[in-house]
Amino acid sequence: MNEDDGRVDLQQMRYVVAVAETRNFTRAAERCSVVQSSLSHRIAALERELGVKLFARSSRRTEPTSAGEAFLVAARECLAAADRAAADAAAASGAVRGRLAVGVIVTTAAVDVAELLQRYRARHPDVRVFLRGGRSDDLTAAVRGGGLDIAFLGLPEGDLPAGVESLVLDHDEHVLVVPAGHRLAGAERVTLREIAGETFVDFAAGSPARAQSDQAFAAAGLVRDVAYEAQVALMTGLIARGLGVALLPSAFIGPRVAADPELALVPVVDGPRRVEYLVWSRFNPSPATRALLDVLGVREPRAADS
Template sequence: MDLQQMRYVVAVAETRNFTRAAERCFVVQSSLSHRIAGLERELGVRLFARSSRRVDLTDAGAAFLVGARECLAAADRAVADAAAATGVVRGRLAVGVIVTTAAVDVPELLQRYRARHPDVHVVLRPGHSAELAAAIRNGDLDIAFLGLPESERPSGVESVVLDHDKHVLVVQAEHRLAGASQVALREITEETFVDFAHGSPGRAQSDEAFAAAGLVREVAYEAGAGELMTRLIARGLGVALLPSAFIRPLAADNPELALVPVVDGPRRIEWLAWSRFNPSPATRAMLDVLGVVRHA
């Protein structure tokens, strides 16, 4: 058994197709199929159930896949550690980003990072804060930019605060409150709201603020992206509470939107989070670019 066989198994498992797996691995299909068949003979089990139309993992294949991925990750880490010992940072950096990240200009950050470490392959993964933090704990992400209510902080990960922010009310430019100097939550409870999905940290920031004030509101539209929310608002379908640092640049270029300060509105904290367990050289390099001081 060797690492290349494991890579072939992972490729077939992820593509569910021997031809596409061979293309991904830059090898002819007959060679890939031969190596997997040889591995199955060595193990004494079938890893894949094959038919003319589909390829599925067997129970043994699913069990093998877990260990294969761990072995490949360990091998990649060994290569990266060896390179880092010579002063060269290589490997893969998986970065999680919430859609309303504002404390850091992510493209500008990646530009600086690439200038220093051009051999690192960066993978960006959008998502909400809870799932991104869980992905760090599970080893699926190396680092992430999160946004949480003031009452919460990332758990099970290393983290530093990047910024504190207040939410503002986002309304259509022709809305009755568009010219208001400020509003309170009790003045907007009858409005129809656009917000993030129920249960997400982005939604929780507003839900907690209304609950603390003893108020109830209606959320008619749930969306996963801030820009989609602003398009719904511009059509007059509802209003939203969004972090000011995120929405102000978007509203500045959109005359169909107006922003109103909220005196008792939600507040959030933006965090940078990374794994507590032996961060990779690529992760340590990103923390250095961000100027984060790590403690032993």
């Protein structure tokens, strides 16, 4: 709210979002580059104008009230619209500015994301890039809902990203990862039936990464034992200690196993296959998103193509 005319302003919205995200007035003031007394005063004035408390405060905790949560939804939408308006205005004059939110699965291998962002920054230094990791289904939903601008995914062969624009980046086969001293280490190749009796390490049940292996075993009429569910960084440690084996995308795991004498790879004849995708919003991508697509050499589909 502007204290002169009684209207809520963008700066107050930024203050409320900052407090909600940091759960702390001092850290929120630091993020907004303002003294805490000024931030607190502006939020208190906003609460008086609205007639509701936006935050529940104690000596140890600060969190949004139900009214605060409702206000945050619209505030974030308004701030995003304001940022987009500024970015569009800059783009009209040939400059790309604003914010780019990128989702990345941990096993991305088709694109060197760090190298891509290095090239992107060289062309567009005024864009602030935010990276978010997660599951392919969650990242797709975030792109569809506007929480992310673009994302790199991996899905089982035959599954398609829904409600977003998508581009196939690569096709890959899974390989069996075993301890170096395992009975199958050094085997020329194996089948799913030959390894179904092994103890497995895999991703969380229900995730697209897990579905890649689950679907392959189900299609072969086989059942396996997944004793450990973990992130890939922990998987290799579990495997090296003889606690299980895993099926992982070859393009991702190959270079890592090559540098680790405690692990070995074995090709799987009828193993899982995955497709890596690039996805972005179908609805009016931001200038920053279009600029990243351009760095990747991606031609956006026209309305008649989609």
